[in-house]
Amino acid sequence: MQGNDVRLGLPVDPTVLFADKKGVQKPGIEKRRMKLLQNLGFLGKFLDADERIMMVTTGCSPFSFFEQWTMGALWVQLLKRAVLVFTNKRLFHIPVTSQLRYRGSIAQVLYQDCKWLRIKGSALVIEYHSGKKEKFLGIPWGDRAIIKRFQLQAAEGEQPSALPRRNHLCPNCTYLLPQETLACPSCGLEFKNKSKSLVYSLLLPGGGYFYAGHHALGLLDALVESFLLLAVVVNFFEGLGGNPEGMTSAFIVGIFLVFEKLVTIFHSNGFLAEFIPIDLKAVLSGRPAPVAPSPAMPAPAPTPSQRQHSPEDILSLRSQSPA
Structure with a gap:
């Protein structure tokens, strides 16, 4: 049986949120979950009237092999840290700082858009109906077993949305954001x-x-970059002064500098794909956007989660009987 409660202004199901892998509520688990919820007060405006939080955990935003190779495994998991919130309708993906503070970016995954969603090793893996897969690594060991006991599935006959993928929402007004947009259409x-x-x-x-x-x-x-740039300049002038190896060294170091710049551009574009507000302070403080909406921006149709549903219309979340 599912319950309803309000904690820190957020609707939750304590029978699931504070329970272990056997479905037994534990004070220690409740303490950890409440610590995560303390930084998620903004989430209330994103939830439907009949939506409640079933699980909250930490992990990493999806990242590419090139990002891991150029940043390093520890750096990429630190910089891509995220909080994952399971509700009875969808999964919220919330990028955060190393101190678990909100970065002003939020995305959703509708369960109806997933072929499957499961734990594999330390990762939460999602395959969408489009065929695309995404991995959220770094799920805590204890939480993996808890997530495994959930059966996440769309209601019978429920069709995928028009955009079966992870979609970002406006952190100011909750509107579904088109890809590559520079401003919220709403x-x-x-x-x-x-x-x-x-x-x-x-x-x-x-x-x-x-x-x-x-x-x-x-x-x-x-x-x-400053060290490489200085090395290029020094070697270049040594070459002008008659050192035959100066120009060669300047050219070689210059190649490393160019590669470093390209890596910076690639990484930065990856971060910006999470829709980082220019006026982040306004978003974090809860003040409305100070700019007017652009009428030229295309406005997509609202997603199913933006319309009213009965509590189990999209998600069936049940506890499996422990083996």
């Missing part, structure tokens, strides 16, 4: 864009990371 909230990121990345050491809000990585990259 409220006009503006997002950081790849063009400016390119300029910052090319002109300033570590500029792309600073623009994307990853200051620690930007500082580290700035030190590396």
Whole structure:
């Protein structure tokens, strides 16, 4: 049986949210879940009237092999940290800082858009009806067993939405955002864009990371780029002064500098794909967007989760009997 309660202003099902893999509610689990919920007060405006939180855990946003190869496994999992919130209708993907603070970005996965959603190793793996797969690595060991006991499935006869994928929502007004949009079609909230990121990345050491809000990585990259740039200049002038190896060294180091710039651009574009608001402080403070909506922006139809449903209309979430 499912229950209903309100914790920190958010509707939850305590019989699931605070229970272990056998369905037994534990004070320790409740304490951990409440700690995560403390930073999710903004989530209330995204929930439907009949929607409740069933599970909240941590993990990593999906990342590519190239990102892992160029950042390193530890760095990429730190920079791509996220909170995952399971409700009775959908999964919310919320990028956060290393201290689990909201970055002003949020996406949803409707269960009806998934062929399946399951735990594989340390990852939550989703295959959409489009055939695309996504992995959310770094699910805590204890939470993996709890998620496994859920049966996540759409209601019988439920069809996939028009956009069967992970879709971002406007952090200001909750509107479904079209891909690659520069501003919310509904409220006009503006997002950081790849063009400016390119300029910052090319002109300033570590500029792309600073623009994307990853200051620690930007500082580290700035030190590396500055060293490489200095080495290019020194070797270039040594070459002009008659050192036959100077120009060759300047060319070789220059190649490394160009590669470093390209990596910065690639990483920054990956961060910006999460729709980072330009006025992040306004979003985090709860103030409405200060700009007017753009009438020229296309407005997609509302998703099923934006319409009213009965409690079990989309999701059947039941506890399996323990083996």
